């Protein structure tokens with residue numbers, strides 16, 4: 001078959017297990033060619049990895065730009081933390097522009113998918129979609145009720161407009177209300193996610209009873225808590241830069257030993273820029289503080305959350321997968337994984353997201369914020 005519209009890149013590509021030398025071709029938004037040997041007509045060469053997946057963001061926080069001082073409670077806990085006070089007062093256009101800026105950062109740094117915990121009820125979701133509309137990115141949008149209370153009508157409306165619901169934490173909610181909320185999400189076969197054991201240890205059995213698709217943090221978890229998550233097959237998203245900001249260090253080697261599936265996320269955009277390259281480097285370093293973890297293990301944490309969106313998706317570059325690719329000007333071969341731990345934004349030479357090149361022809365560049373129509 002002659003394929004006229006195939007675009008190609010060549011170099012050391014990640015096949016799901018190791019780096020191999022070859023050529024990758026895609027047509028529209030699907031990878032159609034993975035083969036050994038370098039083709040001549042390619043648009044870029046280098047180290048080729050699948051688009052990274054940022055497993056946990058709060059992109060709305062990008063609106064908060066000041067230097068931050070204070071505790072988790074003072075800065076991010078609902079309903080009175082600094083971010084909630086600023087978001088409550090913010091103009092819609094400003095929130096959309098801040099999220100779009102954060103999304104552009106993700107694309108520039110090789111991330112093509114993300115899972116966002118969106119505050120602000122149904123309206124908060126609408127702002128996220130307004131920001132996402134112009135960007136070639138895959139976003140899993142997890143909304144939440146505007147208040148810490150269950151209202152069936154509100155939850156139905158949120159679920160119609162989202163991929164699911166994600167809330168702050170078990171201890172923030174009246175437990176009967178949270179139980180009803182999670183049951184509602186389950187009935188509608190959408191995703192329920194929750195932060196867990198970040199600043200204090202929470203009751204893992206009560207949290208797992210909510211049937212979460214994944215948990216975020218688990219820094220205060222005991223070995224027994226982690227074993228329960230491994231048993232239940234519930235992945236844990238780690239956000240080491242966010243934890244470090246609040247004086248905590250997740251023990252990544254211990255989490256890996258417990259057999260839980262680990263993902264990596266950048267958490268609040270006001271605390272960390274949403275660059276998975278930076279998160280990987282930091283995770284690798286703090287892994288060394290606790291005895292060491294392989295570069296490959298950290299790299300896979302930056303890819304795996306794609307499977308929450310599509311359980312059949314591969315973490316490697318394969319024919320039939322979505323054309324999400326990142327080409328970096330870095331050494332490949334057996335150095336590929338180590339290269340990824342040292343990668344920075346300036347090493348990214350091309351990002352392909354759903355077949356759309358970024359930057360380049362066909363990419364939709366972020367627009368300056370439009371004058372708002374209403375607040």
Ligand SMILES: [Zn+2]
Pocket residue numbers: 056057058117195216267268
């Ligand atoms: Zn979070």
